[in-house]
Amino acid sequence: MQARLTTLWDQSRASFWFVPSMFLVVGIMFGFALPMLDLEIDFSKYESIWLQTTTDGSRSVLSTIAGSMVTVAGVVFSLTMVTLSIASGQYGTRVLRSLMEDNTAQVAMGSLLATSVYCFLVLRTLQDRDQYVPVLSVNAAIVAAIACLIILIYFVHNVASEIQAPRIVEALGTDLNASIERLYPEEIGQALPEAARLTDDPIEKFRRDSVTVDTKAEGYLQGIDVATLLSAAKSHDVIIEMRKRPGDFITVGDAIADVGPAGKSNDGLARTIRETLIVGTSRTPRQDVNCAVHELVQVAIRALSPAVNDSFTAMNSIDRLGAALCRLALREIPSPYRYDEEEQLRVIARPCGFGEVLGAAFNQIRQCGEGSGATTLRLLEALTTVAARVSRGEDKEAIEDQLQMIDRASRENFADETALAVILKQIERTRQRMTREPEEAQNDADEADDGPEDVPTGGANG
Known part of the structure; x- marks a missing residue:
């Protein structure tokens, strides 16, 4: 409710x-x-x-x-x-x-x-x-x-x-930061959640004896009433695994959840699960962080279009996305497992990880701006700043994937050897930041002196 x-x-x-x-x-x-x-x-x-x-x-x-x-x-x-x-x-x-x-x-x-x-x-x-x-x-x-x-x-x-473009980008960036604060409230350094120590055996057993619940609605999944879902799972003594999450588009007949054990599932529980879904005509950032990300991305790719050709607005959007990713890199990704008061597993809901948010933020911008040196450099600068803050292995792998894609695209699109050398140097710098401890990498980022022999910023003079 x-x-x-x-x-x-x-x-x-x-x-x-x-x-x-x-x-x-x-x-x-x-x-x-x-x-x-x-x-x-x-x-x-x-x-x-x-x-x-x-x-x-x-x-x-x-x-x-x-x-x-x-x-x-x-x-x-x-x-x-x-x-x-x-x-x-x-x-x-x-x-x-x-x-x-x-x-x-x-x-x-x-x-x-x-x-x-x-x-x-x-x-x-x-x-x-x-x-x-x-x-x-x-x-x-x-x-x-x-x-x-x-x-x-x-x-x-x-x-x-x-x-004005900076004001619009700032407002969208504020919405994105608010979504991160709301959906990822725990900072890295706190104790691991109890769900992190869960073994895979109960999950596999549940999936072997479960039934599928489909949906009767069509539209974008704006949110899930997790409290009601958890209460329903406890009252029926079952485990519910959600197949969809906020931001997904669902159609009539789509499988939205698995319920197990199968013998305890009934039509009343299926109806309750459907009622916990909030479906609308558009996505909202209340439970969908990628919605706020895509709003900034749309501003950037429109600015990079030949009709507009406003690289400064695109770079402003990249700056805001990079700042938000820095916040996310320092946040604990929520566990997919939800327990009741008796510490019994009741709901499994897959969260949106750092790698998915990083891809949503930079993939389309990288593709639309692959021929722009200023845009590519600003993307790399944002990745360098984020790399100084990541500590999880999967987050570093996500950044490395972005670096490899930028590397390949740059070698294909930049005939100017000097420009290509600058981009490759920035890629190497980003990789070096990831190999250091977060505190050491952050100090290096703060003390770096971009002189005439260093990598240009990709800004007004980039």
């Missing part, structure tokens, strides 16, 4: 209806409450020029504010749509999720519409009442209008800022 509520919250937060609706509710509440307070409080004894008004003056002020707020709200909506259209066309549709989660536009539209609705409700109380002067309500409308103008100024500034 918690996973579904979290998914619902993410969907609401990235929509254009939730925050404005909340503002409208607040505006309606004030539209009913403040006129009632005006009837209870006598403002005639106050001589302040800022409080006193007339019935006709109240109508004029409220009508002006109500009409102007609706007009400005339309302008805000138009600017938002233009921004999303430009970002979608230049950087790809994947960046829209990050832009829509920025609630500046939602707050701007919500405050403007709420102020307008509030003014309309207060105007309703002035019908056929020549002696009624809603002093508090009118002054509240003026304060709300001033606040809306301040929000509008910030909104215009935010629109001009968030459409």
